Amino acid sequence: MHQASFPKPGSLIIPDWHQNAEGGEYLSCILRKRKRRMFGLIEQPVLPPQLPFDIASYKIFVCGKSGVGKTALISKLCGLEVPSVHHETTGIQTSRVYWPVRPRDSQRPVIFCFQLWDCGESALKKFDHILLACKEKADAVLFLFSFTDRSSFEDVPALISRTLSQDEDPARVVIGTRFDQFMHTDVTDQDVGLFQQTWQLPVMRVRSVNGPRLSDGISLDGRIELLDAAPVLNGLAEILWHRDQITAGLLASDV
Numbered sequence: 011m012h013q014a015s016f017p018k019p020g021s022l023i024i025p026d027w028h029q030n031a032e033g034g035e036y037l038s039c040i041l042r043k044r045k046r047r048m049f050g051l052i053e054q055p056v057l058p059p060q061l062p063f064d065i066a067s068y069k070i071f072v073c074g075k076s077g078v079g080k081t082a083l084i085s086k087l088c089g090l091e092v093p094s095v096h097h098e099t100t101g102i103q104t105s106r107v108y109w110p111v112r113p114r115d116s117q118r119p120v121i122f123c124f125q126l127w128d129c130g131e132s133a134l135k136k137f138d139h140i141l142l143a144c145k146e147k148a149d150a151v152l153f154l155f156s157f158t159d160r161s162s163f164e165d166v167p168a169l170i171s172r173t174l175s176q177d178e179d180p181a182r183v184v185i186g187t188r189f190d191q192f193m194h195t196d197v198t199d200q201d202v203g204l205f206q207q208t209w210q211l212p213v214m215r216v217r218s219v220n221g222p223r224l225s226d227g228i229s230l231d232g233r234i235e236l237l238d239a240a241p242v243l244n245g246l247a248e249i250l251w252h253r254d255q256i257t258a259g260l261l262a263s264d265v
């Protein structure tokens with residue numbers, strides 16, 4: 011299986027940039043009362059004129075077997091409450107999340123707009139056109155497995171083959187959910203390392219629980235929620251930025 015090379019994490023973007031003073035100014039444009047803002051279809055972050063930035067938009071299809079945590083992952087990336095009860099997604103659901111990034115080779119920050127497409131497994135099996143719609147013009151496909159479900163991990167290669175053909179070129183990224191439930195894990199670090207070596211694909215890990223809460227259930231601080239989401243958002247931004255640099259001829263494909 012042919013697969014493009016991937017950047018070493020942190021080689022193309024500054025991973026903790028959103029935590030310093032400059033990055034914090036850009037981060038504030040996607041926060042409201044310390045929680046992530048929800049933007050409408052025609053809305054985008056607004057910053058003062060003295061803070062220049064570019065917008066980079068990408069379509070990302072999130073796929074995996076039912077119950078693996080697709081909706082929970084999207085909720086976490088968007089700064090929403092992670093559902094406590096599983097309900098299969100009906101039809102196609104789309105979400106948008108903005109994330110500010112500072113490329114190492116540029117003084118001008120980039121705000122990434124990730125358009126996340128989610129679809130229930132039953133709908134994908136029942137209607138052929140739904141998979142085609144989810145894949146159309148997709149820049150990346152996220153293949154999910156759960157650390158508490160070994161069968162979902164073992165099915166990842168087949169899932170990739172069922173979803174994408176050899177000549178389709180979206181970036182392929184594997185994400186393991188429920189990484190926090192280490193007492194019930196069915197997938198070891200050794201398993202993940204062997205998978206990465208064999209398939210030459212990046213594997214990200216994400217917790218599936220909500221961040222610290224107050225006694226009344228209110229989130230302690232929206233910025234705390236970013237601790238879980240930031241590594242994945244930065245990772246996706248770096249992979250897609252790397253892909254664009256190669257396409258533009260600004261970076262060799264074997265970097």
